[in-house]
Amino acid sequence: MPFGKKIDGSGRRRAAREEVALAGSAMSMRWSRPVIVTDVSARGAKLEGQDLNRLDPEVLLRVGNVDFFASIAWARWKECGISFDEPLTRGMIAHIKREGDWATVMGVAA
Numbered sequence: 250m251p252f253g254k255k256i257d258g259s260g261r262r263r264a265a266r267e268e269v270a271l272a273g274s275a276m277s278m279r280w281s282r283p284v285i286v287t288d289v290s291a292r293g294a295k296l297e298g299q300d301l302n303r304l305d306p307e308v309l310l311r312v313g314n315v316d317f318f319a320s321i322a323w324a325r326w327k328e329c330g331i332s333f334d335e336p337l338t339r340g341m342i343a344h345i346k347r348e349g350d351w352a353t354v355m356g357v358a359a
Contacts, residue, residue, distance in 0.1 A: 266290045267342070271349030273312040275331075277305035286312060286349060291336040293322065301329040313348020315341070 271286040275296055284298040294310070302324040308331065310317045319331040337345075 266295075267346075269346060269349075270351065271312055271345065272351060273310055273349055275301065275304055275329075276309045276311065277307065280304050284310075286310075286345075287328075289337075289342060289345070291333075291338070291342070293319070293330060293332045295328065295330050297328045299327060302326055304329070312345040315345055315348060 266288040267290065268288050269286055271289075273284045273286050273296070275282050275284045275298070280300075280303050282298045282301060282304065284296040284301070286294050287297050288295045296310075304321060304324065306321050308319050308321060310319050310331065317337070318334040320334070322330040322332050324330075
């Protein structure tokens with residue numbers, strides 16, 4: 250099922266997604282994986298990385314200095330969709346976009 254489609258197949262997303270490229274980490278009780286957040290909305294995000302299908306159903310996503318509890322909605326080997334336990338505010342989305350920006354992560358932000 251493509252990311253963001255409802256289970257009933259209607260294809261209507263609950264929240265608009267923003268395409269991003271943010272550095273992050275997805276952690277579960279048994280695994281931790283570096284990830285790239287490729288899109289984000291108030292209710293969820295799409296992650297890309299290696300072996301994401303090995304993560305437990307409940308994860309902690311870290312982007313910059315912020316952590317979010319989430320559940321895996323779907324997973325394939327190199328990508329997965331997550332649903333945040335608590336919806337993100339617009340301000341929080343703007344914050345993680347700054348914190349997870351590659352220039353900031355690499356310490357070369359102006």
